Amino acid sequence: MGNFLAGKVIAVTGSGRGIGRAVALAAAAEGARVVVNDYGVSVDGSSPTSAVAEGVVKEIEAAGGEAVAVADDVSTMAGGQRIVDVALASFGRLDGVVCVAGILRERMLFNMTEDEWDPVVATHLKGTFTVFRAASAVMRKQGGGTLIGFTSGNHQGSVSQANYSAAKGGVISLVRSAALGLNKYGVTANAVAPVARTRMSAGVPMELAEIGEPEDVAALVVYLLSDRAREITGQVYTVAGAKLAVWAQPRELRAAFSEDGAWTPEGIAAVLPESVGVDPMPMLVRLEEMERAAARGERPNA
Numbered sequence: 001m002g003n004f005l006a007g008k009v010i011a012v013t014g015s016g017r018g019i020g021r022a023v024a025l026a027a028a029a030e031g032a033r034v035v036v037n038d039y040g041v042s043v044d045g046s047s048p049t050s051a052v053a054e055g056v057v058k059e060i061e062a063a064g065g066e067a068v069a070v071a072d073d074v075s076t077m078a079g080g081q082r083i084v085d086v087a088l089a090s091f092g093r094l095d096g097v098v099c100v101a102g103i104l105r106e107r108m109l110f111n112m113t114e115d116e117w118d119p120v121v122a123t124h125l126k127g128t129f130t131v132f133r134a135a136s137a138v139m140r141k142q143g144g145g146t147l148i149g150f151t152s153g154n155h156q157g158s159v160s161q162a163n164y165s166a167a168k169g170g171v172i173s174l175v176r177s178a179a180l181g182l183n184k185y186g187v188t189a190n191a192v193a194p195v196a197r198t199r200m201s202a203g204v205p206m207e208l209a210e211i212g213e214p215e216d217v218a219a220l221v222v223y224l225l226s227d228r229a230r231e232i233t234g235q236v237y238t239v240a241g242a243k244l245a246v247w248a249q250p251r252e253l254r255a256a257f258s259e260d261g262a263w264t265p266e267g268i269a270a271v272l273p274e275s276v277g278v279d280p281m282p283m284l285v286r287l288e289e290m291e292r293a294a295a296r297g298e299r300p301n302a
Helices: 020-027 051-062 077-091 114-142 162-185 215-225 280-294
Strands: 008-011 033-037 069-070 095-101 145-150 186-192 238-239 243-246
Touching: 008 077, 008 243, 020 033, 020 051, 020 215, 033 051, 033 077, 033 243, 051 069, 051 095, 051 280, 069 077, 077 114, 077 280, 095 114, 095 215, 114 145, 145 162, 145 215, 186 215, 215 238
Parallel strands: 008 033, 008 095, 033 069, 095 145, 145 186, 186 238
Antiparallel strands: 238 243
């Protein structure tokens, strides 16, 4: 076992299988005590069972680590709170949460039903919120911690997964909001957009040129949970096998002004940047400047 996360307590949702399981095992191997959460459902969210979470706990314990299972549903406030409560009751603190839990219900937008929309958004987006909400309250008092949400390249849009795509875009905005709101408390928040071979990716109808294994993703997550990543927040990273990339921050790149104050569709152009490396959050920099000014007794500029 390593010591990259020695002394830390980490909770991982959706950790009964796939990437979540790989993250839980990797965290434990690096010295963390782990809360293994999985509602134990199939890809479409049906047939819950606690056996999968308990199975991962046994794997961790067999390797000499410490872990506890929680089979609650993260799409409920009670479920998110229970994960945090179990971490505190079992290990006395909580240093990081990783929200991997997710389901799929594919349908073209014009055929999608409420029963296909609601559970997907509830599991991915609300399920990240419920855990972030409960964990951030603890981390604020502790004076530090790490929140990691799982998004997808599909946040750009999806042909037949509008529910999934919308939820994953929401996770990114939630992560960025957490990064801004919790920065002064020493809490970081980042998102991971993985491309890996799992039961969810098995249904992709084409061969992906860039794809890795769950263990590749777990390595990135372990790094982001560690003290070596304390200065990284508000970022979205993709790991796809050998590729590691950072997504650009949303910002206005350039502007044009019409002479008469009116526009036609032909006069409007959209530009989307691509970037590699850390892309600083301008709003976070500004927030820090305002806080320093306030601390000096100065009136921050609006």
